[in-house]
Amino acid sequence: MTQISLYNTKTRRKEAFTPLNPDDVRMYVCGPTVYDRAHLGNARPVVVFDVLFRLLRHVYGADHVTYVRNFTDVDDKINARAAATGRPIRDITDETIGWYHDDMDALGTLRPTAEPRATEFIPQMVAMIETLIAQGNAYEAEGHVLFAVESYAKYGALSGRSIDDMIAGARVEVAPYKRNPMDFVLWKPSPDDLPGWDSPWGRGRPGWHIECSAMAFELLGATFDIHGGGIDLQFPHHENEIAQSCCAHPEGGFAQVWLHNEMLQVEGKKMSKSLGNFFTVRDLLDQGVPGEVIRFVMLSTHYRKPMDWTEKKREEAEATLRHWRKLVDGVVPGSPDQEVVETLADDLNTAGALARLHGLAKSVASNPQDAREEEKRVFLASAQFLGILTEELAGWEAVRYVENGGLKVGTAENVAAAIDGYVEQRRLAKLAKNFAEADRIRAALDAAGIILKDGPHGTEWEFGMSVSLSKLEALK
Numbered sequence: 025m026t027q028i029s030l031y032n033t034k035t036r037r038k039e040a041f042t043p044l045n046p047d048d049v050r051m052y053v054c055g056p057t058v059y060d061r062a063h064l065g066n067a068r069p070v071v072v073f074d075v076l077f078r079l080l081r082h083v084y085g086a087d088h089v090t091y092v093r094n095f096t097d098v099d100d101k102i103n104a105r106a107a108a109t110g111r112p113i114r115d116i117t118d119e120t121i122g123w124y125h126d127d128m129d130a131l132g133t134l135r136p137t138a139e140p141r142a143t144e145f146i147p148q149m150v151a152m153i154e155t156l157i158a159q160g161n162a163y164e165a166e167g168h169v170l171f172a173v174e175s176y177a178k179y180g181a182l183s184g185r186s187i188d189d190m191i192a193g194a195r196v197e198v199a200p201y202k203r204n205p206m207d208f209v210l211w212k213p214s215p216d217d218l219p220g221w222d223s224p225w226g227r228g229r230p231g232w233h234i235e236c237s238a239m240a241f242e243l244l245g246a247t248f249d250i251h252g253g254g255i256d257l258q259f260p261h262h263e264n265e266i267a268q269s270c271c272a273h274p275e276g277g278f279a280q281v282w283l284h285n286e287m288l289q290v291e292g293k294k295m296s297k298s299l300g301n302f303f304t305v306r307d308l309l310d311q312g313v314p315g316e317v318i319r320f321v322m323l324s325t326h327y328r329k330p331m332d333w334t335e336k337k338r339e340e341a342e343a344t345l346r347h348w349r350k351l352v353d354g355v356v357p358g359s360p361d362q363e364v365v366e367t368l369a370d371d372l373n374t375a376g377a378l379a380r381l382h383g384l385a386k387s388v389a390s391n392p393q394d395a396r397e398e399e400k401r402v403f404l405a406s407a408q409f410l411g412i413l414t415e416e417l418a419g420w421e422a423v424r425y426v427e428n429g430g431l432k433v434g435t436a437e438n439v440a441a442a443i444d445g446y447v448e449q450r451r452l453a454k455l456a457k458n459f460a461e462a463d464r465i466r467a468a469l470d471a472a473g474i475i476l477k478d479g480p481h482g483t484e485w486e487f488g489m490s491v492s493l494s495k496l497e498a499l500k
């Protein structure tokens with residue numbers, strides 16, 4: 025069995041991964057707050073933990089891995105969106121969840137085993153808060169319930185900070201009813217115009233952190249294997265999840281291994297609306313960037329390194345995938361290369377796994393014909409193990425992105441039909457011995473990057489490495 029090793033943020037070292045129960049490997053990843061389209065940074069943890077999910081399923085069996093990723097559907101940003109648009113909250117969250125599924129599916133990520141919505145676990149949150157109060161880990165003040173950080177000796181252990189450092193370093197909300205400035209909200213009162221649920225502390229709504237503790241306990245138990253999310257969540261969100269869960273359920277240890285992905289930047293800069301370099305996954309897809317290309321670029325950087333989205337990487341990824349897709353055209357996948365699997369098992373070394381795929385692709389090209397078929401099968405299976413060259417993500421390679429002002433392309437079919445038409449015109453020109461016209465058509469197709477192959481049964485064509493369909497305008 026392949027031994028997976030993972031860098032555990034909790035212990036700050038790479039450790040051999042041993043599941044609590046190999047028949048039921050359990051992972052929780054913090055999901056999105058659903059009020060708007062996911063931006064490209066939000067997609068990074070989705071792709072990273074998708075790779076881990078696939079690896080776990082490969083090693084322990086597809087039926088032996090449970091992956092939970094929540095939807096935060098109660099939040100002040102959602103309330104603000106509802107107030108600004110006059111739309112019901114449930115409409116906004118339902119629509120955003122639909123978008124999220126569409127956009128993340130387009131990146132070839134598998135749906136988690138369970139995708140709980142916070143609003144469906146309010147009674148479990150209330151029960152956990154009651155336990156915390158009863159044990160002296162939380163207190164009620166002015167309609168709020170707060171977690172008392174000083175009641176949990178290990179508070180700060182995950183991020184390696186003391187409570188005093190945190191107070192000095194953080195811009196904490198200084199509310200008069202807090203015993204310690206770092207105490208955080210478990211429950212807060214809701215006025216009539218905001219979402220609220222009845223509770224022992226009056227009508228109110230949960231603080232953000234408690235939802236993950238309550239849902240993880242409900243769906244995965246008091247202790248489970250892996251907890252993931254972006255590094256921005258390590259403090260305070262994950263620190264608070266640990267405090268709540270370990271105090272409410274001291275019999276468990278909450279997550280054994282903590283994995284954090286680094287942040288995504290754009291052309292070397294933090295992605296932000298004020299810098300004008302903020303875009304969503306949907307923006308890219310709508311511009312014609314294939315989901316498979318986005319996924320490839322994400323895989324090319326190790327998850328613990330900051331990743332830079334650049335135009336150059338996008339172009340290179342597209343060229344590579346186009347080449348690889350051609351290489352495996354008509355190939356049936358075999359089983360993945362052991363080195364690819366082991367490279368991934370080494371703390372999700374996706375960049376190393378892609379390097380190995382490049383090596384395999386080269387070797388396919390240089391081998392004799394009969395050895396090639398088996399190598400191609402291994403190559404394809406290895407790529408699919410990383411979630412690329414799959415059938416779901418196929419199809420884009422037949423359509424070129426169109427130059428500005430050039431021919432507008434709708435679907436792969438209408439491009440193909442147009443090219444078929446020109447090939448037919450050339451045949452008719454040759455038949456009529458109008459060789460000048462036949463040559464003119466051939467030259468235009470050539471210039472556009474479409475390769476013609478004349479054979480005994482007529483002419484076949486395919487896309488070359490670099491295609492610009494606007495050059496076909498010359499034939500109009």
Ligand code: AMP
Pocket residue numbers: 054055056057064065066067068069253254255256257285286287288289295
């Ligand atoms: P949010 O909806 O802001 O709570 O974020 C959802 C997920 O996206 C969390 O796991 C965040 O850590 C992650 N995330 C947000 N921004 C970025 C970014 N720029 N790069 C990578 N991950 C991010």
Ligand code: ZN
Pocket residue numbers: 053054055236261265
């Ligand atoms: Zn969380």
